[in-house]
Amino acid sequence: MPSTLPLGDPVPADGGFPSAVQQALSARSAVPFGLYVHIPFCSVRCGYCDFNTYTAEDLGPGASQLSYPDTLISELVFARGVLDAMDAPERKLSTVFFGGGTPTLLPPEELARILARARELFDFRPGAEITTEANPDTITAETAQILAEAGFTRLSLGMQSAVPRVLKTLDRTHDPANVERAVDAARAAGLQVSLDLISGTPGETLQDWRSSLEHAVALQPDHISAYSLIIEEGTAMAAKIRRGVLEDIDPDDQADKYLLTEEVLGAAGFDWYEVSNFSTSRDARSEHNLNYWVDSDWWGAGPGAHSHMAGLRWWNVKHPAAYAQRLSTGTTPGHGREQLQDEDKVLEHLMLRLRLADGLDIAEYNALPELARTMGERISPATVDSLVKEQLISPEAAVPAAGHPEGRVVLTLRGRLLADAVTRRLVP
Incomplete structure (x- = not known):
């Protein structure tokens, strides 16, 4: 089942922001603004998944795939009204990301209609990145x-593995051969292609993982996300591991597979730009995901979707029926929210930028007003020198340079394997 939502503070019926957040928004007109569109439908629930997704049997009364696009559009209209009521600065969308679930279970014409309404309400920046996730079996030449x-502009395909028995363990239903057909269809339509892979499935060997990586590389995508499997409580896979039906995750095996990922993708011309994400060029990076890592703003539309604006986070009610009911009465679908405290902002700035190949700018971090207000410790040259000597961060990046007067903290390959430990060394 999907994971439970945090409680947080109640969201007012009109969705309005606290006054401090409204004031902060006025200074963020140049900060990228994205839209996340959640399509919560799947044909089958994968055993490892705790995302907010529903099969047809799960929906029950009050919600349906047929009515969902109109309900979702009503939230986009609601969002526009909330921002207008606060006189928020006009900001065009730099990215739009349709995720799920399986967005392409909806007819492509409906996805197009949702996108067109988003453009009417918010407008798009020139060159905006517009992505949808897809199961390979749902993509045809006509759909693309x-x-x-x-x-x-971009199709993100849930490949996960090229090994049929690994896909079976993950409860993935797609035909591996359809990955290639979907990539070809996307290419013919002029779309960029990203492939999602998952390592560490119970029973997956190192050779299995190599086969998946090599198969993905052979398809010549622009981008590959290679995530390590996390066993989430409440999932069918977690229950199988508890009963001994499947073996548990082995951290050493995960580390070996990450090293293999770097080896195979690096040899094929892919550079890491975030710990789990690799691209063939800067232009092929996922700008929408980068927005999450650099404290940009985004509105999350759909049941269970999370949003962030100027340090305010909120999340929608989870079930599509409850989501539809609230919007039908003109009430926010927001379930709860939180305003990030200074300590949270400092820690997130450090943790998220540390995951990026561009790294953590030391001078920028040390100058954070939130750091000063919390009396947190600045990152000292001694700490940086220590991490360099232990080969956890790049010695070249740590040297002060133009634009980075105190240098940067950039993880080495060894540092990426021990990212949590590096973070703890730097936390004030």
Whole structure:
């Protein structure tokens, strides 16, 4: 089942922001603004998944795939009204990301309609990145062409593995051969292609993982996300591990597979730009995901979707029926929210930028007003020298340079394997 939502503070019925957040927004007109669109439908629930997704049997009364696009559009209209009521600065969307679930279970014409309404309400920056996730089995040449003509620029395919028995363990239903067909369809339509892979599935060997990486590379995508499997409580896979039906995750095996990922993808011309993300060029990076890592703003539309604006986070009610009911009465679908405290802002700045290949700018971090207000310790040259000597961060990046007067903290390959330990060394 999907994970439970945090409680947080109640969201007012009109969705309005606290006054301090409204004031902060006025200074963020240049900060990228993204839209996340959650499509919560799947044909089958994968055993490892705790995302907020529903099969047809799960929905029950009050929600349906047929009515969902209109309900979702009503939240986009609601969002526009909330921002206008606060006189928030006009900001065009730099990214739009349709995630799920399986967005492409909806007809491509409906995805196009949702996107068109988002453009009418918010407008898009020139060159905006417009992505949809997809199960490979749902993509045809016609589907890809409709998406491209609607303005989508990028297709993110849930490949996960090239090994049939690994896919079976993950409860993935797609035909591995359809990954290649989906990539070809996307290419023909002029879309960028990203492939998602998952390492560490119970029973997956190192050779299995190599096969998946090499198969993905052979398809010549622009981008590959290679995530380590995390066993989430409440999932079917977690229950199987508890009963001994499946073996548990082995951290050493995960580390070996990460090293293999770097080896295979690096040899094929992919550079890491975030611990689990690799691209063939800067232009192929996922700008929408980067927005999450650099404290940008985004509105999350859909049941269970999370949003962030100027240090305010909120999340929607989870079930599509409850989501639809609230919007039908003109009430926010927000379930709860929190305003980040100074300590949270400092820690997140450090943790998220440390995951990036561009690293943590030491001078920028040391100058954070939140750091000064919390009396946190600045990152000292001694700490940096120690991490360099232990080969956890790049010695070249740590040297002061133009634009980075105190240097940067950039993880080495060894540092990426021990990122949590490096973070703890730097936490004030």
